[in-house]
Amino acid sequence: MNSEATFDVLARRTDTRGARHVELPYFSVVMRGGAAVVAKRLGTVALDFADGQDRAVGHAKAGASVDRAAASLPDDVRRRLSRKRRAGEADAAIDPLSLPEVKKAIASATFEHLIGFQLSNAQLEYNARR
Secondary structure, rough: OEEEEEEEEEEEOOOOOOEEEEEEEEEEEEEOOOEEEEEEEEEEEEEEOOOOOOEEEEEEEEEEOOOOOOOOOOHHHHHHHOOOOOOOOOOOOHHHHHHHHHHHHHHOOOOOEEEEOOOHHHHHHHHHHH
């Protein structure tokens, strides 16, 4: 399964003298279960400020792919979730989503495609101090 995200970066500058070309690094990451990084790619988005202009827009695209089998629930978990429950059965009142093994299987089959700015160590340190 493929994921493709297109995004715009809107930038502003205070000193509008002269044309300026700026490239901002970004990352595209695939997270599994909200905790494990499966893949990470780096890219750059270009911003071109015209002389006298204080705003610029950059366009970029990031892609990721996930194996379909990894994003599918195991058959036993799928059966537990879709099983018809009848009143009076011993486990009819138990929500299968509350079971730890079902929660773990769902988290393992859940993927997110996240995009953000790739910061240098100095930028990370600055942000941590603020």
